[in-house]
Every structure is written in structure tokens, then in C-alpha cells.
Amino acid sequence: DEQTLPEVYEPPALLAVGEFTEDTLIGFFYDNSFFTFSGGS
Amino acid sequence: MNLRLRPDVASTDTPDGTVLLDQRTGRYWQLNRTGAHVLRQLVAGHDVDGIAARLSARYGLDVGQVRRDVFDVADRLCAAGLAEVA
Incomplete structure (x- = not known):
């Protein structure tokens, strides 16, 4: 929510990060933590 | 404009x-x-004008510029096939 917004305005941005291969197509490591996806089919 | 994530997009x-x-x-x-x-905010049903007004008030920015920023990212989400207009 708004508490997670940065202190200084950063224009909203969408960046392409990468692509899962067929072999890897439920989560990923980020900043030494494991995140799982929610939603989707 | 309200958005929803496409059914095959996980977050x-x-x-x-x-x-x-x-996926x-x-x-x-x-x-x-x-x-x-x-x-x-868009998925929750808030409109672009309201989102831009709150952000511009929070940061002391021109609401017109913030509104364009909000529209731009909404357009990018749709163009990338991640979201669609609800």
C-alpha cells in the first residue's frame, strides 16, 4: 500500500526481466529470499 | 480505466x-x-485521476505529469499482455 511507496517519487516503471525456459516454467530467489507466485492459471 | 491482470499472469x-x-x-x-x-490501485477499481491526485499530493508534483506517468505504465502493462481493461 502507500506505506511501501518510495520517499522520493519514482515514476511507475515496468521492466522486462527475463524468461523462464521450458524446464523451469513456482518461485524464484530475490535478495536471498525465496518468493512464490500467486494467481495465474 | 480499471485494469485486471490476465488470467495466466502470476504475481x-x-x-x-x-x-x-x-505463464x-x-x-x-x-x-x-x-x-x-x-x-x-487500478485493479482495486480506483481511477487514474484519483491515483494521480493522491500521488501528486504526496510528492508535491504536478498532477498532469503524474497522470501521464500512470497512464504510461497502464499502457505498458496492456501492451505487454500482462493486463487488460476490466
Whole structure:
């Protein structure tokens, strides 16, 4: 929510990060933590 | 304009925003914190003008510029096939 917004305005941005291969197509490591996806089919 | 994520798009929050995975293509994307906030607000049914007004008030910015920023990221989400107009 708004508490997670940065202190200084950063224009909203969408960046392409990468692509899962067929072999890897439920989560990923980020900043030494494991995140799982929610939603989707 | 209200948005919804496409049914085959999964999401997860990170300390820097939100990562979106398009399960049709295998591509994944990063929204920065402001972008993630905008997406959540649009999905929750808030309109662009209201989102821009709150952000511009919070940061003391010109509401017109913020409104363009909000529209731009909404357009990018739709163009990337991650979201659609609800």
C-alpha cells in the first residue's frame, strides 16, 4: 500500500526481466529470499 | 480505466515492487514500487485521476505529469499482455 511507496517519487516503471525456459516454467530467489507466485492459471 | 491482470499472469511482491510472470510466454517483468502501487490501485477499481491526485499530493508534483506517468505504465502493462481493461 502507500506505506511501501518510495520517499522520493519514482515514476511507475515496468521492466522486462527475463524468461523462464521450458524446464523451469513456482518461485524464484530475490535478495536471498525465496518468493512464490500467486494467481495465474 | 480499471485494469485486471490476465488470467495466466502470476504475481508476487518483492522489496522493490512486484514481479509478474506471464505463464503463456515464460517472460517475467518487474514493476518498481510506484508501478506496483499503481497496478494495485487500478485493479482495486480506483481511477487514474484519483491515483494521480493522491500521488501528486504526496510528492508535491504536478498532477498532469503524474497522470501521464500512470497512464504510461497502464499502457505498458496492456501492451505487454500482462493486463487488460476490466
